[in-house]
């Protein structure tokens with residue numbers, strides 16, 4: 145196994161000519177030794193090379209794009225990221241729910257290499273290729289419901305959401321889009337309007353797109369309502385402030401991600417879905433953060449016992465390559481005129497190849513089952529910790545999507561400072577955890593689903609002691 149010192153001296157992938165096998169022969173990345181799946185800190189954090197890069201960054205990169213950790217990454221494998229100073233860090237965030245099958249999964253590396261050596265772009269709207277079709281087949285087969293479906297592919301989550309709204313408006317002939325408190329759907333103009341939180345996503349970036357209406361959601365820890373009560377409140381708000389016949393779509397994350405890992409009370413989503421069906425409104429499930437095995441099922445709506453109309457996907461679908469999708473019933477998707485949807489790079493062949501390889505790994509390794517196991521292990525430890533920690537208001541989530549909400553002890557007042565302190569303490573020990581929440585007071589765990597139990601245990605131990613130190 146590579147030692148910390150050896151990694152510290154490592155200079156990154158080297159390129160060489162792959163041999164004289166004719167014109168198709170190209171540069172090949174030399175295979176590197178495997179990365180030991182354990183945490184190892186060999187410099188101060190950030191180390192000297194990270195600091196150097198950060199100085200260059202400050203001079204070159206727009207400060208509006210910020211990073212949680214000033215540790216520059218050189219390699220990754222499984223649940224470990226190795227920084228440019230040779231520190232091996234446990235990744236409990238998966239780059240926000242993207243690296244679900246682990247970093248540098250060999251199946252994806254091979255598929256991407258193979259595809260990029262054949263062709264990397266035609267534009268599907270000009271010359272089609274099988275990978276795009278195959279990803280749509282996978283999405284149609286794996287998203288909830290066994291009705292006939294169609295999919296369209298895009299580059300990012302925000303773009304998928306924008307297109308779901310376009311499709312819903314066209315298919316219903318209506319304009320209003322209803323979203324809920326704490327929602328996050330992206331940073332483009334329409335999706336900023338759909339996103340709830342002002343800072344940092346919206347502040348002074350307006351004007352925002354019209355015909356977007358925000359209503360209450362279900363947040364059991366803060367509203368104390370059961371699913372039926374919360375749904376009744378939401379539906380009454382829609383009917384009185386928007387009018388049921390005006391609503392093209394109700395767009396909602398089945399578990400809210402950026403908003404705080406909020407799991408709605410049981411029955412809330414199913415009741416809204418039933419209302420949508422009755423009102424001729426489309427229920428769009430934004431499964432961008434929850435999808436692809438993260439919550440212990442392929443899609444989070446599967447926990448709720450109803451089938452959404454449209455599903456948006458991105459993040460975990462392609463192991464880090466940019467790919468997103470909208471999937472829905474043939475009758476809805478077929479309503480859009482020829483040429484009405486698209487984009488230069490949507491469903492890019494390399495991203496599609498990565499997605500097909502990633503989906504195969506999820507299926508082969510039953511990563512939904514792994515997500516449930518991770519959830520059980522983490523919940524056992526965190527639920528016990530919550531009992532003895534007055535600043536933990538609630539531990540919640542499904543599968544490997546787990547949130548810890550922090551409050552001022554003895555109250556429900558959000559405690560963002562505690563989250564900042566815990567995240568910094570974990571990072572100093574080489575464990576990367578990230579936050580979320582409208583009030584910035586939730587720690588979220590999104591480990592790669594392939595993480596070993598030993599590494600998960602180590603990461604959780606560091607997190608637990610950082611939380612215990614809050615009281616010290």
Ligand code: PLZ
Nearest residue numbers: 300301302328329330397401430432433
């Ligand atoms: N819908 C449910 O979680 C992306 C945002 C990171 P894009 N969440 C991470 C940041 O601060 O920009 C997200 C999501 C849900 C839509 C999106 C948007 O996906 O791929 O970032 O556009």
